Structure formats: structure tokens, C-alpha cells
Amino acid sequence: MKLVVQKFGGTSVATPKSREMVLKHVIRTKREGYSPVVVVSAIGRRGDPYATDTLLSLLEEVGGEVPARERDLLMSCGEIISAALVAALLNAKGHPAKAFTGGQAGIITDDRFGNAAIKEIKTDVLIDAVKQGYIPVVAGFQGITENGDITTLGRGGSDTTAVALGAALGAECVDIFTDVEGIMTADPRIVKGAHILDTVTYREVTEMAYNGARVIHPKAVEIAMQRNIPVRVRSTFSDSPGTLITCGPERLITGIAHIPHLAQICIKVPSDDRSVEVRIFRMLADAGISIDLINLFPDLKVFTIKEELVEKAVGVLEGIGVIPEVVRGLAKVTVVGAGMRGVPGVMARIIEALEGENIEILQTSDSHTTISCLVRDEDAERAITALHKKFEL
Template sequence: MRIAVLKFGGTSVANEMKRNHAVQRIGEALEEGYRVIVVVSAMGRKPEPYATDTLLSLVREVAPDLPLREQDMLMACGEIISTVVLTACLRRAGIQAVSLTGWQAGVITTEQFGDARIQRVDGERIRRALEQNRVAVIAGFQGTSENGEIATLGRGGSDTTAVAIGAALAAEVVDIFTDVKGVYTVDPHLVSDARVLPSVTYREVCQLAQEGAKVIHPRAVEIAMKNNQAVRVRSTDHPDKGTLICAPQHHAGDDAGCDRLITGIAHMAPITQIKVDTTQWPDPALTGQTVFQAMAEAAISVDFINVHPTAVIFTVADEITAKATQVLEELGLCPEVRQGCAKVAVVGIHMTGVPGVMAQIVLALNREKVPILQSADSYTTIWCLIPVRDLTVALNALHRQFCLS
């Protein structure tokens, strides 16, 4: 039995026209001979009535400290509504379908409410539906614990649901349908000649996603990589095959059949750079330990960390700048704070061991007079912190420098 899993995000089922496009994509998969599993997100985004954030707003004004267990019960409703509505659309089109909640579909999770992990998928009920020639329409983003507690999987959880179900049922492919045509070389809203990549490796797309390219959740990619599961990112509105996410040995390279040094560029903005002069602390060697312990105890996530003999530098999201600054000042430190920054990540698995990549980045940014405030690198990625006002100029300059158009 050839199985395909098709996941539709919130924007892909937000209105009647979008849902009709989704039905068309499902029909195409059936015509290709697949037994089809569909995973859906909640319809639309806030303030649309059934979006997850809209549902949460119903109780947050009443009880801002409502336990996560109760919030999960409410948040799970958005995907269930979406599941039933899309099932109705399929039946109207003459396609037999059955709607299933996450727990009816056998998705077993931990009890980490709001950010649960999938422990296993019991796919027996899904398989029975497929054997009866019915499309199984499953609510993403949710499951149940061994104790029967409803739990949600956190942001991007429907991607994770789709890939986990695909792996459990040995699906031939998992298609992630969204409002873009695939994985782009760079944000097409900021760079006019950005192009869709025909294929990208698990590691590259995971890095791009972690650095702000919102095409697929990194956790879903990790599951796909572990199970060698083929995944495609596609547009609901177009029949194009989109971008194939695969192992390096199946990576097609660029359109000319050769591998590019750089695959893509991602960014995160706005963020804040915080610099602490360690010489103002009685024992400079312990300053970093004290700073990061204080951040952890305040539940502040830090990123882009550089530790020097005389300074500790890191970034935080702009919206928690005040909280982070207060924590440091309470320690008796005087942090240097720079808001309005952007983190740019240049990603490519073939840069490892190749000299001159950083030189090209510096050349491209210097040419446009874009200052580099901070930098770091790994085997597959080079990061630069720049002023957010220069973000569009920087992305275009780097895209040209590495001939990604």
C-alpha cells in the first residue's frame, strides 16, 4: 500500500477557496495511486475565530494563570474543528473521508503540557481507514498521554504530527503544504530574485528553520532525518512539487546539476545584543557563569553567545530586553544594551573546510557599508549580527555575492 501524508497549515485551510485547493491536492494524490492521510492545523490566524491564539484569548482575560493542562484542552479544539470542516469538504467532492482527533489516530505523547513530545504512534486505526479506501483526516498538534491526558505539541506541532505519522506508517512521502512554493534561498519578501530550491538536506533545512526560515518545524525535520523520511514543502495553491528535503546522497544540487557552496540565507529580527564587561565583577572568571545562571533562573533564553576574557556577549528577543537588563542590574552589573539588531545566517553543508567564505561575507557587507556587530560559525553556518535597519540591504548583498538567484 503506497501511503502519502499531506499536511495543511492554518493558512491553507483558512477559507473556502483555500480548502478547495487543499481538496484538489488530495484528489491529485489519490489519482497518483496513494492512500492518503491528511493532517491539519487550526484554521487561520488570530483574529479569525477558530485560530489557536483566538481560542486562548477566550480564557486568558478571565484567568491569566490558567494551568497549561486546561489550556491544552482548549487549544486542541482548533485542530478538531479544522479536521471536521475539511472532511466535510472532501465528502462534498465525492471523496470518502473520516475525521480523527490526535488521540483517536494513536498519537501518544508525554505530559509536558503545551510542549509535549510524541513518544509513539499506534497507526492501527489510521491503517483500517486507508484499507477501507477512506482518507484519514487527522487533527495535528495534539495527542494523549498514556494516562489519557490531552497534550499539545507546541508551535509547529502539526508538522511534527505529519512526519511522525508518516514514519510510523512507512509513508512514501510527507507533503507539507503552506502558502509558499517551497524552501527559498532567502526570504522572497525581502529579496526579489529569491528562488525555490529543488532539494535541500535535512541538516540545511533544520538550520534554516532554526534561524528564522518559517517553512517547517525543526523538530519535524529531526524526526524525518532519524527515519530517513522523504518530506516535500509545497504550495497549496499550485501543483508544483516544491522542495524535497532529503539525505545528502539524494540531494539534487542546483538546477545545473552541481552543488552550491551556500544553500540559503535565513534571518531573525528584531533581537537585542547585550554586552557585559566582566572586569567590573570581583572575579571576572566567574562573571559568565553568574550571568548565564541568572538568565536561566529567570527563564530567559539567550542566543549568539560569545565569551571573552573581558566581556560576555549574547542576544535575547527584543520583547524581553527590559527583563534581561533588570536581572543583570540586580547582580550589580551595568550591561551595554543594543536593541534593533538582526541575526543573519548563511547556510551550506559544502562550506566545511572551504577557505574564503567569511571573506566573501565581509566583502559583501562592507561593500554596502553594513557593520558586523558580532559573528560566529559552525561546520554548516556562519552567523552575523547587524543593525536591523540594514537587513534588506544585507540579504540582497549576500544573495548576490553567493550567486543564489
């Protein structure tokens, strides 16, 4: 029994025409001698009747805080609708299929509603369905606690569902179908010369995803890497093989990723008062504010947050007697390359590229596989294009 997990995103199941393309891929895989296990996202995006964001908008008329358990129950509905619909369409085409919620598919999670972690997957039900000749169609993004409560896995949860199922089932590979041809060297809407990467390593694509390349969720890639499962990112709307994510040789530079709409927070503190530093980061964490591009000096703390969280962060900081300096309208542009570790000259080439475009670098941060530069939003596209050209991507 050769299993292949196929995940289809919201745009893939949004219209009758796109759903026909989904059926085409699934049926072709079956005819090629594989047993497909299908994972689906909610239909469409915000504004579409059953999209997750549309369902969440129903809660806006509710006064006060909605309990997390009930919120997850509502959020899980979009994927269930997709699963039932795709299973019905496969049956109508003469290919027996069964729809499953995440819980029915055996996905057991902890009880962190809204961002649950998968604890185990009981595969008996899905394997029995395949042996009986059915194509299982699983609602992504969700699971169930040991007490029977429905949970959701956080943004990108359908990718996580697909890869976790692939690992549990011992699948030959996991195909992530989306509305792009594969993983590209940069955003093609910004860089005309951006092109599809035939292959990338798990580490390379994880860094690209964490730094703004929204093709596959990094949590899903990490699961695939741990279990060494090949993952392909493909387009629902073509027969292109897409990008294969697997082990392999790592490039010096793989691509350029970016995250717009950030704000820089600068805080001057007495160098002899370490307790201020502790209070700053503890209070921000308790308020649920994630920080990035962190540079700490004895008398200065600098970091970035999402621009939409500025007012909340300023309120938290002023509440402990700290007055921050805030610069809005910024973007993080990141050069990703798992092969850059120990190679001299990468930072020099980045500075040369940005200096050549007269782009000011407000802050930097680096790891073994990335170098990030904070620039102004209006400079971001020129920065991405210049770096793409500098590294001959």
C-alpha cells in the first residue's frame, strides 16, 4: 500500500472550477497506483462564506471575550465543510471517498485551544478506509483532545495536519497544493527574475517560511525534517512538479524573504538596573506581544514588533514607567542560505547591494542561515530586488 498525502489549500477548493482541478490530481494519483489521503483547508479566504476568517467575523457581534473552546469549535467548521464537499464530489466521479474530521481521523492534541499541538495520531481508521477502497478526505487544521473537545492547530494548521498524517501513515511523500507553482527565490510580484526552486532543504525552506515566504508553514516542515518525509509544494492549477523539500546539498544563498509592516522599539534604560530589562520582556510576553530582531546593550534595548501592536506595546511599557521611541513603517528583508555559515563576505555583499540603492539599514540580525536587515517599507521592494540581483539568484 503506497500512500501519498495530498493537501489542498483554501483557493484550491474555493470554486467549482478549482475543485475540478483538485479531483483531477487526486484521481490521477490513484490511477498511478498510489492510495491518496486528502487533507483540505476551509473554502476560500476572508469574504468567502465558509472561510475561517469569515466564520470568525460572526463573533464580532458577540460582546466580551468568546471562550477559546467555543471559538475553536466555530473555527473548525470551514474545513469540515470542505472535507464533506470534496468527498461527495469524488463519490460522484465514481471514486469512493469518506470525509473525516480531524478527531475522526485519529488526530489527538493537547488542550491549548487556538494553537494545539498534536500528541499522537491513531491511524487505524484511515488505514481501514484505504484498505476498503475509500479515499479518506480529512479536515485540516484541527484535532480532538482526549476529553473529546475539538481543537485547532493555529495558522497553517492544514499543512501541519498533512505532514503529521504523512509521518504517521508512513507515506511516500506529502504534496502541498496551493495557488503558486512552487517555492521561489523571491516574491515574483516584486522581483521579475524570481524563479522556482526545483529542490530546497528542510532547513532552507523553514527559514524562508519564518521570514515571510508564505508557501508552507514552518511547523509542517519541521515535522517533515524530523521524520525525513519528502514534501512537494505544487500548484493545483498546473501539472508542474513544483519544489521538492528534502535532504540535500545546501546553497550559499537560497532566496530573499521579507516581512512588511513592522515597527522598531528603542528603549533607553539605566545600565546599572538589570531589573528593568527583566520587567520589559516579561510584561511584553505576558501581553502576548512577540518580538523580533532583538539587539540588547547595557543601556539600550532595540527590537521589532508588528506595527498593529504598537499601541498595545506602548501601553504595557508606559505602565512600568518605560517611555519607548517608536519608528513605524518598516520591513524586515532576509537573505536565506543554509550554506552561508562560515563563508566570509556575505554581509559585505548585502551592504554593497543596499548601499548601491541608497537604502538605509536601521538594524540587522543574523543566524547561521540568515541575515536580516530592517529597512523602511518604501525601500523594501528595491532592497529585495537588489539583493536578488547581487547574489545572482
